Amino acid sequence: MTRGDGQHRLGPFRDPKVDAAVLASTRRLLIERGYRDTSVDAIAEAAGVSRPTVYRRWPSKAHVVYDAAFPADASRIEPSGDAVTELKTLIRNVIGWLGDPAAAAALPGLIVDMRSDPALQTSLGERHSAVFSADLRELFARNSDVLRPLDPDTVLDMIVGAAMQALSIRNVTDLDAYAASLTDVLLRGVLAGDPEATFMTG
DSSP states (O other): OOOSSSBBBSSSSOOOHHHHHHHHHHHHHHHHSSTOOOOOOHHHHHHHSHHHHHHHHHHHHHHHHHHHOSSOOOOOOOOSSSSSHHHHHHHHHHHHHHHHHHHHHHHHHHHHHHHHHHHHHHHHHHHHHHHHHHHHHHHOOOOOOOOTOHHHHHHHHHHHHHHHHIIIIIIOOOOOHHHHHHHHHHOOOOSSSSSHHHHHOO
């Protein structure tokens, strides 16, 4: 016998259709209502399941929202032999990931909740950076002949921070153009000519 919400009474079976319905409903509610008004009760009702069904799968609203807004299957960077192309692709992927409508609606509220809950910050913060951190480290390692030995985490901070400013504050909509501009700044910096000569004569 099975429960109406997709859970078996006599076993650990987890119906993927229930997970998909909850995540799809969460995404829709985030876009329509925003983070604050996307409650677990509203998610459960929209997905056609019970509130306990949601909590059996996710420990909090923030966790289900994160999984709905930031899926773990982000695009990976395939080695191409061209460090510029790879970096531009990674930046475009980060911007696309953060610029998704559900993600844009979720991120400000998630940041507030993470700042007030150290455990949540640990569990979601590590996942958030890990999505692209591995790709960036591998990119630097295989292109060490053309890329300076910088800390990949600092570079990722710059990419994510710039993307959040552009998408959440400035409301940039041309993601391809912004990715190209950000890539240019990261690769060339802001100084014209030789930086050492500029500072010596400035």
